[in-house]
Amino acid sequence: MQNDNKNKLDLIFHGAVNASGGVYNKVDVQGYGKINGDVECESLHCAGHVSITGNLIGSSARVEGNASIKGKVKMDTMSVYGxxxxxxxxxxxSLKVGGNVKVQGNMAGEDVKVHGSLKTAGDCEAEVFRANGAFSIGGLLNAGRIEVLLHGNCEAKEMGGEHIEVRRTGNSTLGKLLKHFLNNTLSVETIEGDEIYLENTKxxxxxxxxxxxxxxCExxxxxxxxxxxxxxxxxxxxxxxR
Structure with missing residues (x-):
């Protein structure tokens, strides 16, 4: 740990370290870290494994390894590649998903981009939701604009938005190969919007x-x-x- 110009501590993990929650400038995990309690930080970078037993609040987070948060998370920008x-x-x-994200509660933000896998047990609310990967929404997916390019199985209980567009994988060679290995289908009970275009949707x-x-479509x-x-x-x- 070391002081920064704002008189906040940097919390840096190399190897296996246990630490207490608190207010930090930067949290950098290169090894294995466990933080007991709530964490408030300017930035979180995880290239190893970190477990936080409380809530996480901050400005930015980048996860390249594995991060487990037992409480709530509130971040301005998040990028997940692990x-x-x-x-x-x-x-x-803003949330970018290039790896895997699992949320037991609800999700809410302005901009969501999914290129990996996103799963939430509750609702997902955003201004813009773009997916070029797989997702599973246990409740309502609600966004002003929803754009989905199907790569793998996608599902939601309900979808709502002003503009909803769902397209299957293109006619490229890679797209044709993916169709044989992936279930490129959107499954949803109810879709409601102003302008709606659907492909490969049940x-x-x-x-x-x-x-x-x-x-x-079915x-x-x-x-x-x-x-x-x-x-x-x-x-x-x-x-x-009507």
């Missing part, structure tokens, strides 16, 4: 103003206000105009 487990709620301004209810059901009920288009390779049991 494994992050949060036992409670996760709040953020849903009970799709409700919107302008709705376009692209290829390889929808029980579509309710639309202005217009609805259907690809011949999709199945819709019932379509009604």
């Amino acid at each position: 494994q992050l487990d949060v036992a409670d709620d996760l709040n953020f301004t 849903a009970k209810v799709v409700r919107g103003n302008k709705v376009e059901i692209g290829p390889d 929808i029980d009920l579509v309710e639309y206000s202005t217009e609805c288009k259907q690809d011949p390779n999709s199945q819709i049991k019932t379509m009604t105009q």
Whole structure:
């Protein structure tokens, strides 16, 4: 530990270290660290393994190793390229997921980008949600703009937003190969939005103003206000105009 210009301590782990929670400038984990209690810091960098028994509050976090938080997390910017487990709620301004993130509570922020795997037991709320990976939302996925490029299985109980766009993997050679190994499908009970475009989607209810059901969809009920288009390779049991 050493003092910085702001008279806050830096907490640096090399090897196996146990430490107490508190207010720090920088937390840098290169080995194995356990922090008992709540942690407030300007930045967290984890290239090893860290376990925090309380809450985590700070400005920025970058996880390249494994981080386990037993309480709530509130960060401005977060980048995860390893494994992050949060036992409670996760709040953020910007979240980039290049690895694996598991949240037992709810998620809320402004911008979400998923290129790895995201799983939350509760709701996920954001201004913009972009996924080019896999995700599982136990509750409602709600965002002003939702853009999904299917790579693997994606699911949510409900989806809501002004603009919702779900597309399958492209026609590139890599995309064609991925189709044989991955279940590139979105499974959701209810989708509700203003403008909706769907591919490779299974849903009970799709409700919107302008709705376009692209290829390889299975929808029980579509309710639309202005217009609805259907690809011949999709199945819709019932379509009604409100």
